Amino acid sequence: MNHNRQSNDGKHDDDSALSDFLASLMDYTPTIPDELVEHYLAKSGFQCPDVRLIRLVAVATQKFVAEVANDALQHCKARQAAVVKDKREKQQKDKRLILTMDDLSKSLREYGVNVKQQEYFADSPSTGMDPATRDE
Amino acid sequence: MNNGCLENRKKEHDNSRKRPKSYKFGSKSDDFALAIAKVAVGQLCESVGFQGFHLSALETLSDISVRYIYSIGKTANLSANLAGRVEGNVFDIIHGLEDLGSNLGFSGASDVDRCVVSSGVVKDITHFVGVSDFIPFAYDLPGFPVVKESTKTGSFWEKGEDPPGEHIPSWLPAFPDPETYETRLSVENETMGVSNGKKSESELERVERNMDRSLLNLQLRFAHNENKGRSSHGSGYVATESNPYLAAPLHVGEKQVSPVVLPTKLSNEVALRNPVHVDVGNHVSVLETFAPAIEAMKSGLCDPDNGKKKLLYDQRPTVRFKIGIGKKSLGTISDLNSQNEEDPLKIASWFGNDNEKDDKKRRVEKILKESVESSKE
Numbered sequence: 286m287n288h289n290r291q292s293n294d295g296k297h298d299d300d301s302a303l304s305d306f307l308a309s310l311m312d313y314t315p316t317i318p319d320e321l322v323e324h325y326l327a328k329s330g331f332q333c334p335d336v337r338l339i340r341l342v343a344v345a346t347q348k349f350v351a352e353v354a355n356d357a358l359q360h361c362k363a364r365q366a367a368v369v370k371d372k373r374e375k376q377q378k379d380k381r382l383i384l385t386m387d388d389l390s391k392s393l394r395e396y397g398v399n400v401k402q403q404e405y406f407a408d409s410p411s412t413g414m415d416p417a418t419r420d421e
Numbered sequence: 422m423n424n425g426c427l428e429n430r431k432k433e434h435d436n437s438r439k440r441p442k443s444y445k446f447g448s449k450s451d452d453f454a455l456a457i458a459k460v461a462v463g464q465l466c467e468s469v470g471f472q473g474f475h476l477s478a479l480e481t482l483s484d485i486s487v488r489y490i491y492s493i494g495k496t497a498n499l500s501a502n503l504a505g506r507v508e509g510n511v512f513d514i515i516h517g518l519e520d521l522g523s524n525l526g527f528s529g530a531s532d533v534d535r536c537v538v539s540s541g542v543v544k545d546i547t548h549f550v551g552v553s554d555f556i557p558f559a560y561d562l563p564g565f566p567v568v569k570e571s572t573k574t575g576s577f578w579e580k581g582e583d584p585p586g587e588h589i590p591s592w593l594p595a596f597p598d599p600e601t602y603e604t605r606l607s608v609e610n611e612t613m614g615v616s617n618g619k620k621s622e623s624e625l626e627r628v629e630r631n632m633d634r635s636l637l638n639l640q641l642r643f644a645h646n647e648n649k650g651r652s653s654h655g656s657g658y659v660a661t662e663s664n665p666y667l668a669a670p671l672h673v674g675e676k677q678v679s680p681v682v683l684p685t686k687l688s689n690e691v692a693l694r695n696p697v698h699v700d701v702g703n704h705v706s707v708l709e710t711f712a713p714a715i716e717a718m719k720s721g722l723c724d725p726d727n728g729k730k731k732l733l734y735d736q737r738p739t740v741r742f743k744i745g746i747g748k749k750s751l752g753t754i755s756d757l758n759s760q761n762e763e764d765p766l767k768i769a770s771w772f773g774n775d776n777e778k779d780d781k782k783r784r785v786e787k788i789l790k791e792s793v794e795s796s797k798e
Contacts, residue, residue: 299536299538299539302538302547303511303538306543306546306547306550307511309550313550313555316461316468316556316557316558317458317465317558318457318461318558318562320563320564320565321454321458321461321487321490321562322490323564324454324566325454325490325491325494326490326491326493327494328445328491328494329491329492329498330495330498331493331494331495331497331498331501332507332509333508333509333510334508335510335511337511338510338511338514341511341514341546342490342493342514344546344549344550345493345518346489346490346493347549347553348546348549349489350462350465350482351465351468351553353482353485354465354466354471354482357471358469361471381472382470382472382473383471383472383473383474383475384466384474384475384478384482385475385478386475386477386478388478389478393485395525397524398485400485402477
């Protein structure tokens with residue numbers, strides 16, 4: 286009984302926390318606009334007249350993108366630090382951090398998204414092969 | 422990209438613009454939403470610390486974020502439908518978030534009796550909101566996609582009419598007005614005596630008559646405008662109302678037209694056919710200019726073959742067939758058309774090919790000699 290009462294109180298706290306959080310969402314405007322989120326939610330078939338839920342989804346997406354970008358940034362900085370060990374000049378030149386497909390694919394792999402790109406594009410099947418093995 | 426603060430850099434292998442992705446995110450109708458997503462993602466990356474992007478990387482990340490939203494919606498809708506609801510609520514969304522975050526994990530994921538309300542996902546998001554900066558979206562967006570206003574079907578209910586008969590529901594389109602298909606009793610019964618069976622034709626005829634009337638009014642209006650334009654020519658330029666193509670045709674002599682220069686042969690025939698042609702000024706001037714030539718022609722004509730030529734002119738003035746006696750006719754051509762001394766080369770050119778010049782020359786010379794001899798005779 287006591288345990289139940291405690292759990293009930295806990296639930297009430299959680300409920301209030303959730304409702305407070307949803308209320309606070311109306312103050313915080315996420316970077317991802319509401320119209321975009323509404324469009325894609327409508328496309329998926331999710332119907333909801335409540336604006337707070339749309340804000341919740343927007344904030345969740347923003348969190349996801351921020352995490353992925355952060356991981357990519359870490360990869361980029363790590364690569365630059367590795368290069369700096371060899372040449373100190375590059376530290377001055379490559380101060381700019383640029384989001385590349387390489388870093389992005391590494392960070393996305395942890396989230397279960399496989400983004401792979403071609404290493405290079407060849408114009409014929411025998412490109413890059415030894416001249417002896419080519420049938421010409 | 423679109424923001425002034427973000428910069429783009431060209432890369433070694435640029436992905437083609439055509440997206441080989443699933444149709445729902447790669448179609449042309451989604452371009453607007455994807456562009457907005459790119460801007461938003463770019464802003465987020467900038468806030469994280471990036472100073473530039475590769476375009477392909479930005480496109481990939483924005484596409485993935487859009488799919489994230491889509492999958493949240495799909496999972497939330499699925500859980501709402503499973504619970505027997507059409508509209509989703511917050512618990513459905515939290516379920517969706519948990520599903521997506523399950524591979525990375527969130528606090529409390531392994532609890533058996535966990536409540537959705539106290540989910541670790543929500544706590545993470547709450548923490549994130551508290552930590553992150555407030556970055557508003559760069560542009561003001563209208564609600565999209567824009568919903569087209571549906572045209573009224575014109576149902577009975579909309580028109581406020583009672584459907585004739587109880588078997589017809591009120592949401593069906595209303596019947597057309599009886600005026601469109603019934604004969605008018607006032608005028609048409611007089612004109613069409615026995616036409617009770619031609620109800621449909623009367624409607625057609627009425628429509629045609631209306632069309633004719635409107636066309637007539639239009640023409641009258643243009644004529645009226647034209648008259649207006651002529652009278653008030655000094656006041657203003659009546660360009661919009663007076664259409665030159667619909668104006669009344671001009672009478673002969675109303676407008677000064679540049680004279681037509683007829684070719685010499687035709688003009689001579691005209692002169693011979695109509696020696697006194699005064700009322701049209703153009704022909705007179707042509708006559709005057711070509712008078713000496715005509716006189717020369719006449720003199721040339723009268724000498725050798727008088728009767729034949731006159732016959733020809735009486736019958737077919739436009740086409741001149743020189744039906745002479747072989748060599749004589751050729752001689753007359755040469756006499757008529759080259760008033761100066763004959764150039765054998767010029768005459769040779771009438772006979773065609775330059776390849777056989779020598780043979781032709783000889784032949785021509787022979788003919789000329791013979792014709793000269795005959796004329797002398």
